[in-house]
Amino acid sequence: MAVIPFNLPDLGEGLTEAEIVEWHVSPGDRVVSGQPLVSVETDKAVVEIPSPWSGTVKALNAETGEQIAVGAPLVDLETDQRVDQGQIVGDLEGSKPEVPKTAQSLSVDRSSKPTTGPVRAAPAARALAREKGIDLETVTGSGPDGTITRADVVSLAGTETRAGWEPFSAARKAMARNMAEAGAQVVPATVQDWADVSSWISPEADVLVRLVRAMAKAAEAEPALNAWFDPKAITRRIHETVNLGVAVDTDTGLYVPVLQDVGSQEANQIRTELDRLIAVARAQRLGRQDQLGATVSLSDFGPLGGAFAALVIRPPQVAILGAGRVSEKVVWGENGPEPRQYLPLSLTFDHRAVTGGEAARFLNAVLHDLEHPG
Structure with a gap:
């Protein structure tokens, strides 16, 4: 059995991001290929994204209401199916070194963490890191068990978000x-x-x-x-x-x-x-x-x-x-x-x-x- 990250697939028409409307599964759920995992909204249309494989949901990598980019981690699935990475829609070539593989499964010692591998980070921190173009591997987490918080990303970016401003849906x-x-x-x-x-x-x-x-x-x-x-x-x-x-x-x-x-x-x-x-x-x-x-x-x-x-x-x-x-x-x-x-x-x-x-x-x-x- 292997844990495989499934990224937000390319939804066509030049769209670059989507907003999570509703998760249809939870960590620990058993799913079959083609079963709806999540509903996302993009350019005002709500689309259901099905599971590419049968297996067990290990982690959800975005929260309801969060906007994520095409190619960003969506869900981690444990599967014993043979996965042809070249056939997975949305698994962008060369993207893996830049994106974390799981949001929940490991507790990381930030003082001696490896240069590659899973990174524990809050969803808001992941979203801001994508927006700022920051590799989470370069961020030291100040949260519980070394979890990277949004404040950690803001600090590294050297910018403060403006009070009272909010992103568009x-x-x-x-x-x-x-x-x-x-x-x-x-x-x-x-x-x-x-x-x-x-x-x-x-x-x-x-x-x-x-x-x-x-x-x-x-x-x-x-x-x-x-x-x-x-x-x-x-x-x-x-x-x-x-x-x-x-x-x-x-x-x-x-x-x-x-x-x-x-x-x-x-x-x-x-x-x-x-x-x-x-x-x-x-x-x-x-x-x-x-x-x-x-x-x-x-x-x-x-x-x-x-x-x-x-x-x-x-x-x-x-x-x-x-x-x-x-x-x-x-x-x-x-x-x-x-x-x-x-x-x-x-x-x-x-x-x-x-x-x-x-x-x-x-x-x-x-x-x-x-x-x-x-």
Whole structure:
């Protein structure tokens, strides 16, 4: 039997790190090849990583919530299987001298420790050492039994972490990258208006479902905004179906799951799928398929506050609609002043691909559907 370290495998698409969401095993557990070991989140998608071999879990080398790099130690497995290192996804060539093999199994005398071999270190210390490019073999541990603490790594690095600063979660990192990409590429313009929703608004009204339906109707009336734009080829692709990205605010960051083909669904079907997507987003369980293929987006920020907004479009999409908080306004009616309920709308579009006229027609179609009582 041999204890073999299994490193975080390459998850594709140029991703370099992932955040541990949930361990499905504990030290001492017996696992079989293909059994899920851990769920990790990367670029907002949660992925299960299976065991490459059958054996016994000896050590977990990262904690829930910790971000680790591709190729870093994930779990140590004791196995009697013949392991072909060349076939293990994520076992990076030349990485072994730089990474520790186990987090728990040995107590090391730091005054006479060997130059190679296992190193006992806290997960936070390992994460910081990776960030700073520090070989843990060069760090003297001050913790119990010579365990390397985060303070030991900070001391060796010669820098102090800034009080009050915290690293971004995987979701917030993805948001930062996506917003930077959008800001660098898109030429945004915004049109705004008020929808008179007095005929149907009530505490029980499902405003979000009405907005989804209105987006589908507007895309049918003005398809130019239900499109993708390729700036290199200066071409666009207008979609026949509306796959609507819906912004969801969570404690860990912004997610945009996608409602597929909303124009073909009834209100109850839309609500059921919305409930599912919002629940899995807030539980950090969104799969990649739940986030692919958006042709246009919607942000219903009204329940949180605010009226109008200049929103951010994520390429290759060309438009996003924002809905603010419903407000009461007094207008002049047939019998004099009367209170009415208005929903503020902001339509941001990529002016490289969409004309002002197309945007106005799309917004008018949204207004027309929202102001209908049914």
